Amino acid sequence: MRNLAVSYNETPVLQDVSLRIRGGCITALIGRSGCGKSTFLQCLNRLIEENGAAVSGSILFEGREILSPHLDLCALRRQVGMVFQAPSPFEMSIFDNVAYGLRLHERLTRRELRRRVEKELRRVGLLEEIGDRMSANARCLSGGQQQRLCIARALALSPRVLLLDEPTAALDPVSTVQVERLLRGLVPHVTVVIVTHNLAQAKRIAQQIVFFGRGTVLQIGDAGLLDGIGAEAALREYLEYA
Amino acid sequence: MRKIREALYRFSVITAAAIGAATLLLLAGWMLAAALPALRASGISFLMSPVWEPTRERFGISAMLLSSIGTALGAVAAASPAALCAALIFGEFCHPAVGRAFFALNRILSGLPSVLYGLIGMTCLVPVIDRKLYPLTAAAGGTGGLAVILILSLMVLPSLVTGYEQTLRAVPQAPQRASAALGATKAQTAFCCILPSIRRSVRLHAGNALRRALGEATAVLLVSGNVVRLPSLFAAQRTLAGTIVLEMGYAAGKHRSALFAIGLFLLLSTALLPSAQGEG
């Protein structure tokens, strides 16, 4: 993207953001709270406008401009999936949760639908755990299971890009490891962009690191950055807290 | 297909919002239009004069206005603290089952028609007032301001209790625990920590009750004596809302217009009171 700028009610949140996200690998967005990481993430599937923010600049996805007003948002969001910080399963059965996206965008027979749902659940490791309870309400799952369900729900549409906003912040260490393993398995088919506060996590899974600060991108690099190699002043300061 | 569904959805949403807005505008506008003839004829004396004689086309609502305001204020002033005490005691300081029963009772009572309260007032309260306070009530036989205030307070009590119950339940636990950790008794926590934090809510609920009391017609008609004169505790009187219901059946021409003017006035005054709901 080029010169992306976002503001809420005249207050600029992001300014002059220009960067290129590498396809087929995991990119971690790190930085202090409130510096615009989540805002940036939500620009990528244009969910930011739900909050009433004004966005200017240009974002190119596979050569096409996302920010144009004529774009079909539903088609965009099919290609760019998102998982939020708090697990938010729908008030439906586990099966229906995963099938939601599929029912929206595709016409599948019941058998195909079932096959796809099972495939996604297997991918996130839920099939063994709850495969026999697929018609139970999704809310009865544990936090870690719910979050994996949300990931399965997003992956069901086979998106090209998966955006995750601090997906493991509310999870226990075991679930966190499971989710990380899952994400690592997604590349190189899916481009993953993850916002995280956990620098160790970023080091474990990311190939590209983007450091945000003061409303703009301060530095881009690879995982080595987190060891302090070539880190600029602000980043070094941030790393001291890790 | 999807486009049709989306369009239908958008249409429903916008229409619903439009209806909500249009209702108020239409209501106010129409009442204004219907009320104009009487207002123009009476001028400012509509508000100032206590003389209400439809047959001679003299329309002054000040007596009824004072009656409405006096009784409504009296009712809420009596009922609000009582409801708060009750909600506090039954909510925090007694057996949970008793509390639940009390609040269920109040929920049911708040669904009762106001006519019933008027009826009870008429058959039980008024004779009792008459008997016990005899010399004062000679002229009106027990009807009058006191009866109206008592009935109105009984009427708004259940909804106030229910409202306060919800407010008390919504008070966050953390400050209460902190207060207890500092060594406060339950009573101290209640009066020093909880009550101050619900001041705003209390004001809003009381405002709600006031609006309801101002607008109550049928119950008041049964106990107020229905004579248009300046209000007092033991003399028969009439309120604004009661007049509308009472005279609408046979009003015509300027008289009818005057009734609409009363309606308009009620609309304006209740719209300006604080509400427990508008606060987003």
Next chain:
Amino acid sequence: MRRRKASLLLFLCIPVAASVLGMQIGLLWEAVRRAGHSSWSAALPHFWNQTVNTLLLTCAAVIISLPLAFFCGVWLLRTRHKRCKRMLLHMLSALAGVPSAVYGLFGYLLFGGVCALGYSLLTGALTAALLLLPTTVFLLWDALRRLGDTSLRSALALGAPEGRAVCGVLLPQAGHAIYTAAFLAASRVAAESAALILTAGIGETSARGLRRFLQSGATLSVGMFQSILEGETELAFSAGVLLLLLAALLDALSHGR
């Protein structure tokens, strides 16, 4: 505040609370005591007619106003025009406090006059729906705001168009709130008298089936008022007890979920 002062205050609250309870129980007791037994057989057909009118009118009013309130709440939730939203909120807030007698006047003018429905159950139902609108909107909007945010966003992030996301995901989640709001609304309509006197009128309906809606008829509360004016207080109390049972039933049902 000193410990003793607080305890004393509490001590004083107890009789107040007790008297509140006592008065309410006394009210119920008196109402039940005075409900008439003597004229039951003569009164039964009246009660039956009024009960039918009450049920029909209540159901119609709730069915009309619930979807309206839901979509209005959705608009409040999803709109981007902040000023319009604030204006609507103020308007609804003002409407919520308007006395029912005024709604009755308005309903009579609009539905009875302009829509040429005259005095009828339908006029009453439409007026009642308007009466219910502001409070129900606030209830539902509050519920939608509290429940729906992340789920709605998740649905949108999956590429669902807004209508589908709202009706498919938000609506089921708000189901419980809608259910409660419906019963609250129903008990409000059943207890309404002033507005219905001016729109649905008094008297009895005689048609069969849905044709009743076009006739004027008294509901139980209006009938109560009528009985009182005619001096039949026993009948009025009986109707009151019926309404009490109805209110208890509605309250019990509203917790059913």
